[in-house]
Amino acid sequence: MTQKPNKKARSPKAETASRGQAGLHRQRNWIAGAAGVAVLAGSAIFNQASKRRAEAETPPEGSFLEIDGVGLHYVERGTGPAVVLLHGNGMTLQDYTASGVLGLATAKYRVIAFDRPGFGYSTRPRTTLWTPVAQARLIAKALEELEAGPAVVVGHSWGTLVALALALEAPAAVSGLVLLSGYYYGTARPDVWPLSAPAVPLVGDLMANTFSPLFGRLMGPAAIKASFSPAPVSKKFADFPIGLALRPSQVRATAADTAMMVPAAIEISRRYDQLKVRIIVMAGDGDRIAHIGPHAERFAGAVPNTELRIVPGQGHLFHYAVPEQVLQAIDDTATARSKHDVSTSESATA
16 A cells, blocks of 8 residues: 655755744844844943033032932032022923022022932932932931021922922921922823833833933923923023933933822822921913922912912923022012011010
8 A cells, every 4th residue: 555645744945945944034033133232232332422421511510418328419609598409300400500590599698509319410329219308308418517507498390399398307497498380299190101211120220321311312302392381492491401411320310200209299298288388389370291280279279378479471491481580489488587587586585
């Protein structure tokens, strides 16, 4: 009986072709993987070169304090009652110099502007979870070492959470608060998750050192426009050192603060009834980053001793357009404190 040939059996030529295709597939995968590694390495090299260039163009202009393992960079100018400036997320203390707030305040106050941990030239040890409370405790120790205070504390955006925490954690260090474009309550923010990715351990380090700074350069103009909208981007913003903000270390710090924003606001808002200082809240009526209804207006309506000042036609970075109004708020807060001190002294001697 003759055995029929096996139709499933493959000819030598087919076997050779199949092995060739598998080898070609493996080769393509290897080439793709090598190309990916090359792209990551190239972007990391580019980011390190950009970092060195940014730091050469904008070197540290202030002094440093070593507090609890943090190298805290700050600028101190002027004489008189103390005023402390705390910048927002992604920024540096140069936000206040570029906008003109620091220069105006220096004429009559002892102004201390800090780079918050991880921003500008301040370090950010990973052994600490840098909540607003943790940052406030660090600033309080710095003010004690500098023998500055009680101070009018000015906070912008994320910096308002640190200013509020400072008033709650170290009330003796704070004479009043001026809060600009604050995010005060834990409202929904769909942008938090994608912008927080560089804060993820290990993966975040890879992102922060490779394509995240490049993505920041690509999306930066649109983000800046949104921060000023509905007003046009201020020409003064050209003096802000964007290169410093796009260094891998600051990209990671920005992502970490972004990830923490909603829970931090929820946590600290539970303590607003403990605030005892005079507060002036300022906000642009067109702010698209921290909408005034659920934040500035709600806060001013709920917290005693708070005055709300709306800046018409302006957005999140309104202080570039009206630094004189910010100075007026500082003056009014400082004056209210002085009147309180006088009345307290008169009551004590009566």
